[in-house]
Amino acid sequence: MYGFEIERPTSVADAVAALGADEAQALGGGQTLIPTLKQRLAMPSKLVALSGIAELRYVRREGDVLKIGGGTTHGTVAREAAGNFPGLAALAAKIGDPAVRNRGTIGGSLANNDPSACYPAAALACGATIVTNSREIAADDYFQGMFTTALEEGEIVTEVRFPIPEKAAYTKFEQPASRFALVGVFVAKYADGVRVAVTGASNDGVFRWSAAEEALSGSFSADAVAGLAAPDGSDMISDLHGSGAYRAHLVGVMTKRAVVAAG
Amino acid sequence: MPKDNGIGASTKRREDVRFLTGTGNYTDDINLYGQAYVHFLRSDVAHGRINGIDTAAAEAMPGVLRIFTGADFEALGGLPCGWQVTDRFGQPMKEPKHPVLAHGKVRHVGDPICAVVAETLDQARDAAEAIVLDIEELPAVVDMRKALEEGATLVHDDLTDNLCYDWGFVEENKEAVDEAIRNAAHVTTLELINNRLVPNPMEPRVAVGDFNAASGDSTLYTTSQNPHVIRLLMGAFVLGIPEHKLRVVAPDVGGGFGSKIYHYAEEALCTFAAKALRRPVKWTSTRSEAFMSDAHARDHVTKIELALDADHKFTAVRTSTLANMGAYLSTFAPSIPTWLHGTLMAGNYTTPLVYCNVRAVFTNTVPVDAYRGAGRPEATYQLERVIDKAARELGVDPIEIRRKNFVTEFPYQTPVAVEYDSGDFHRLMDKLEARADFAGFAARREESKKKGLLRGLGINCFIEACGIAPSNLVGQLGARAGLYESATVRVNATGGLVVMTGSHSHGQGHETVFPQVIAEMTGLDANMIEISHGDTANTPMGMGTYGSRSIAVGGSAMVRATEKIINKMKKIAAHLMEAAESDIELRDGTFSVAGTDKSVAWGDVTLAAYVPHNYPLEDIEPGLEETAFYDPANFTYPAGAYACEVEVDPETGRVTIARFTTADDFGNVMNPMIVDGQVHGGLAQGIGQALLENASYDENGQLLSASYMDYAMPRADDVPFFSVDHSNGTPCTHNPLGVKGCGEAGAIGSTPTVVNAVVDALQSGGYKVDHVDMPVTPSRVWAAMQG
Secondary structure, eight states, X not given: OOOOEEEOOSSHHHHXXXXXXXXXXXXXXXXXXXXXXXXXXXXXXXXXXXXXXXXXXXXXXETTEEEEETTOBHXXXXXXXXXXXXXXXXXXXXXXXXXXXXXXXXXXXXXXXXXXXXXXXXXXXXXXXXXESSOEEEHHHHBOSTTOBSOOTTOOEEXXXXXXXXXXXXXXXXXXXXXXXXXXXXXXXXXXXXXXXXXSSBTTOSEEOHHHHHHHHHOOSHHHHHTSOOOOGGGBOOBTTBOHHHHHHHHHHHHHHHHHHHO | OOOTTSTTOOOOOTHHHHHHTTOOOBGGGOOOTTOEEEEEEEOSSSSEEEEEEEOHHHHTSTTEEEEEEGGGGTTSOOOOOSBOOBOTTSOBOOOOOOOSSOOSEEOSTTOEEEEEEXXXXXXXXXXXHHOEEEEEEOOOOOSHHHHTSTTOOOSSTTSSSSXXXXXXXXXXXXXXXXXHHHTOSEEEEEEEEXXXXXXXXXXXXXXXXXXXXXXXXXXXXXXXXXXXXXXXXXXXXXXXXXXXXXEEEOOBOOOOTTTTTSOOHHHHHHHHHHHHHTSOEEEEOOHHHHHHHSOEEOOEEEEEEEEEOTTOOEEEEEEEEEEEEESSOOTTGGGTTTTTTGGGTTTTBOOOOEEEEEEEEEOSSOOEEOOTTTTHHHHHHHHHHHHHHHHHHHTOOHHHHHHHHBOOSSSEEOXXXXXXXXXXXXXXXXXXXXXXXXXXXXXXXXXXHHTTOEEEEEEEEEEOOBSOOOXXXXXXXXXXXXXXXXXXXXXOTTSOEEEEESSOOSSSOHHHHHHHHHHHHHOOOGGGEEEEESBTTTSSOOOOSOTTOIIIIIHHHHHHHHHHHHHHHHHHHHHHHXXXXXXXXXXXXXXXXXXXXXXXXXXXXXXXXXXXXXXXXTTSOSSOEEEEEEOOSSOBOOEXXXXXXXXXXXXXXXXXXXXXXXXXXXXXXXXXXXXXXXHHHHHHHHHIIIIIOOOOBOTTSOBSSOSTTTSOOOOGGGSOOEEOOOOSOOOOSSSTTOBOOOTTHHHHHHHHHHHHHHHHHHHHTTOOOOOOOSSOOHHHHHHHHTO
């Protein structure tokens, strides 16, 4: 780890101001950034810790929307979203281990957009709105490829708004070592149709599987997915843990299982 | 009934109190006054020529005390190899120099180039980044087959090729084996890979070097399984420090599994730098460094052929193996694929003819050496896999084909040098059949089927050569060390007893089990008995802990030394009671004269030994301290029969272990609870190898699985609740406790059991899969199912 300054603002406004400094970087739960710093792979001059900002930590329902503050930990979402949005709570409950869930935040996960992270699948499948200190971004516009998002320099995820689906479930096939998603599929059924988002599989990061969405919007059943051809494996990640073809195959299996789990 | 704290009692581990309450004393807990820190600048390329190292800017950085490079060690020795293998043609193996710091070339990612010593670790790291390296990258030699091709890039320029040795065993039997295979009724052939592993003890390696300018003595604190061996290797072969001027201390050590047997460059560097700088110098490995500097394990590519007659009796085994040595020869590397591997190729069977060919290969990868089982898992895996395949090809029951070939009379001289002293393989299989509920398997398979899962049953038998080892035998085989063990037993005036043992405990539980043996012999309460280990200053000699040898060899030395103590105390007691020595009995800590009510307490005798006012000074010396060296007459031969049931998800290829049942023969068992734990740990490591772990290099020699993000360690939910049994073993016939050793069995016996079960599951689902290489990951299973 190289030396750096750290600021611990207690309001979003102060955090945004602090992030104006040269080479300043926001620190959420630190589940990616801290290991990166420890390996000297990043050299920010200043870290702006968001963990002291109380106004970023909440889970609340407003009508048919579940609003989650950007600084809310996975552990909190797992507990507090369970009543209103059990599919999302279940996803949060299976991220990492208890230590990770008690530090890692939804805002940090979405800002990092790791191609194997779980939350991007939920946000994209639900057509969530990512709210920042300066604007609202639709999930369809927000995710722009591996580790890439619509966020501008210094922009902070303050809230994520999830339209609560009629039915939803996330199924994750874990990479054996990291237990990140080798393939994770979030299926969300709304009155106007079904959305399916896939994480872990693609070189382009989280994506929607439109063929499955169409089929499931017609008939929300495992059989509807069973007949589908797997998505194109050539865009899929191929590594030690599985070929692109294997991941493409798993997309179909996990989608089917998510539909069954959603009931 | 065993006493509460005697042999056979499941005494709770006394060392766990300090381990679980954070009061252990690990090497990284040791911080000396004036201590400096070293950071190693390591190669990030697998192979390259060092054209220049410019340390000028780095040396000017704040806090930097000294930057060492390979040139500093040019006049000194390299890291020695402790075993010389002789090849098929009578020639010694090739033994390239292993410099402390890379000199001329770097040969693997992680090869240390510079050692930066500074006031703080951060300063050392900062300075390392300012070193300018001029390294000309060379093509990396990674794949063993390519390494042996004509014209392959040389890992060591002073050698003619990348072949360390071409070993044949039993060479005189080669033609007879070839002929038996030509004439066999059936030959089953299997090609397989024994996957490379990274040992991953919980505690990474640490070294603290210290130098006493007044006495001229050097001290090294290090994470070692055998501090005396490090003292000998580093002192005599690397730094030229005689043993009486060098102390090596291995305090609490957080697991080793073999990887902390070896003498590593970092130990030599810290000792050397401390003397050069007159400052203690400390190095603590990061986990990332451990992945690229701890000796790796296994890494064999093997073809095995099993010949059977019409009656399904095994008539011959022929194997051809490529064994990866990595870039340099680690301390015991050459012995692992040879003498610890070929000698087990008869297994539990009466196969009369065996020929085992092993070619050891240098590559631009981390050196490979012993790891829990060491050669024996490789032998067992291939033999038990090929037997399983043969049973399937012939349509016979995998248990029956094994039973048909079991060795049944002991001692049994195998065709591969070793002589099994005792065992009962049918009884082990009987126990396994009863305990694993094979009768209920069909119903369990149906239950799995209802869940959409394929259930498979895998069987395995194994034998291992442990209690390593008779010195005269290993000397003939090329060992450059004796493999005895020593123990000193000291009884103090006030009656307490301390054993200074050369067996190092780094998780095994010696501090609990060794006192149980003494308690059994003396009747002393366990809290009167202390075990001291890990310090060359207080133990005469120690060959250390590996090869399931602690209780069999170290324990035997302790028994012998304790017998000497008891004999001397009987002399003293006889004098005190004015009785004949031959009439003295020791029972429950009291010496008495047989057939009388005369007795003296243990403490009266010990006091007399140190306050010899009424003492037979003309016959015996005062004091109570005795040393014994024990050199075993033979290896010990633990054996077992294991069963594993797996469930395979045919949609994803994921394998889950549903049941695992063991029947082990460890001879006499000192502490059943600790032996259970040893088996559990070994099984977890074997299951880790079978399903999860893989050290994978790309073609450029970059380690792809260089962190826990990509290297999958077994976790609690990867293993089932094990059902283990080690009751009623056949005692070892040649050591005083009748013990065989239990540390490696689980890791040796489990890999083929798991893979046999996976193949059984897949075949039950109609998939024509007769082998899947380890680790049997979901993606590999799925790919195999696709044909």
